[in-house]
Amino acid sequence: MTPADLETPDAGAVEVDARGHRCPTPTLRLRRALEQASTGQSVMLLADDPLARIDVPHFAAANGHAVLGLTVEDGVLHALVRKGG
16 A cells, blocks of 8 residues: 555645654644544654654544554654544
């Protein structure tokens, strides 16, 4: 799967660019974006911190969100997360 394969489920998907930041900043930025999002809305996180590959799925699972896709291209994680209810 490539980043182009990640389908955003709604036109209101938000992109959060956390490239250049280290743990825990990418996950904190994702959390803030999800707090502001509507239930069912998607957020695409871009991060180049290797720990984000581990942190994002754990954060999403612990907070009732769904990870729709995780891909890495050129060292950048593309994580598509849908806000849970």
